[in-house]
Amino acid sequence: MYKIKLINILFVVNFLLWSSFSATASSLFPEIVGVKTVFYYDSARLRPLVGNIYYPVDKNIQGEDKADPMVHAKEAKNAPVKRSKEPYPLIIISHGYGGSREHLSWLAEALTNAGYIVATIDHFGNTASFDTPKIALQRWLRPQDISAFLDNFLKDPEFSSLIETNHIGFAGYSLGGLTGIWLAGGIADQFTKPIVGKSSIYELARDATEQDVDSIDYDQALKSYMDARIKAEFLMAPAHGQSFSTKGLKNIHIPILIVVGENDKVTPPSQHADHYAKSIPGVKLDLLKGNVSHYVFRNQIRPDKINCVSSFEFEVDPSVDIKALHEETAGLAIDFFNKHLKK
Template sequence: MFKKLIFILLYIYPLFALAQDQIGERTFAFNDTARHRPLKTEVWYPTNDTRKPDSIPGYPFIHIPTVRNASLPSGVHQLILISHGTGGGRMTLEWLADALVQKGFIVAAVDHWGNTYDNKIAIDFVTPWERPQDISFVLTQLLNDKDFAPLIDKNRIGAAGFSIGGYTVIALAGGQISMDALNKFSQTPQGVKEFTLPEFPGLKKAFNPADVEASFKNCPDLKDNRIKAFFAMCPAVGQGFTNRDQLKRITSPVYIVGAQSDSIAPIKTNAIHYQNLIKGSKIYIVPGKAAHYTFLNEGTEAAKHGAGPFLNDDPSVNRHEVHQQVAKIAVDFFATTLK
């Protein structure tokens, strides 16, 4: 009996414990044909699959290796939808997905069509109201998927977003942006600075304003009542909101995180501005020299060379520690609000 116990402790339990910590990953090629928007989506989930996690040669981000197409978990789980920043991609907030999955959540992140690092379409950089529709479409697809629908607790769904993805989740919560307010702000010195995007140099000359106006007028109601909690990191386009009436429909919990030294979406006109207008919202500002792109994945040493602020921070900033801190806030927020 004693020898059997020793065998279990030394050989069986470590394998079981390892399996419990595994992250499964699947890629979906959704397509919103009504809006002509392919929406590639990455889904991460807890798994007991004992296969060795995949190693991706040349992968530029530090992350927890996953088991591709791993066996699915049992029971039902909270689902968190993630919206990336402008010119980013579905994999750029993998640090947050990892932290959530390790606590039992299923996480889905979408590539917003025309607004990713490898697919830049000018009009899709200036029509942010398309993005909440992407999230709602993907949510519908997952809730109809034969594999994942049974795993998702339909009453415990949340959304998290970074930068313009932060606006995306606020719009899903019920925020209604003003095109006039955005236009007026864009003419100010601060507006010119905020709308000059490093991800798309020369953007202002690359689209037709009439097309943007038409897109805005044809936009449906973006509030998605299926989503119950919202986590916005360094939210952008805050100056499209000038009064509380534009955000009065938000009744679900909202948590906002900003960075003290954010020069892309400065906290005064964005994170703090949103928090002042959204009744009952909570806020945390990462102090010191943490900046906008500190919220992107950590890069490998090889990837950092030539990547500028996207993967490199002020020497006083430990990106890994910022991620750990913000991930804990997010996990606690969703665990509390999606009981």
């Protein structure tokens, strides 16, 4: 009964917000965005690297609505990139546990509208469409995915000449935030083997067995996965604060802005964001007040598709205006990256 009532409430709230979104799109978000899906392969680790590239397009380019439960801008698939006198700065985005390259498209679209090319990637084995415990448990595969994707993307003849390689930023949500901490130079010196039946899903993995857990070499978590090409990071509700001591974070020296909801029960600020902010020199922390939970950073759901998605993973307090919160968060990200990546 509760679930039915919650879904009905979410339907009404989302309908009102989505109607507003459709009628008068915020100046932060484009009506049309260029999108191209790229397919690379990391032969050293036998991992596919699939990403969406979001980019500015000319005003005369037409876009199409995406057949998807989530709210997106109209997409101009494979359209030409808008010409620019200077190469574009690049932002690469990492999704959370069981997410996908689509789940943070609202942020990618806003950054594109602000003059960035944006890459969002799937972390193979820990996505909404393919989530397997043996891969998902190996969190350290994520920063390696980002570095391998950059290796390939920056050599892609279609995009290589368009990117200012000295102006690359990163944005990550939840486990994507952990990914960013590794890429920035953090050493997970307190990363421990999870325990089936005791550790939370954000330390463990869905449906993980003791055999799955025992099959993995957790010493891999203790290595450095720093990528010096990344010059600034915007992290939303970053996870795994418990995996890094203050000493393990001391070698991070790039600008980082962290945003997190005050009511986040999955990655409580006191255990994660606060620890990172206090331990990493110069980190800025923005606490989003009110009933802002962990899942507010995922895409907004179309009201007519609310029953097509997981009520758990997209559940948001009805009092929270998702559109306004995404606008606020996107504005913070744009201001941050403009300060640190734009010439």
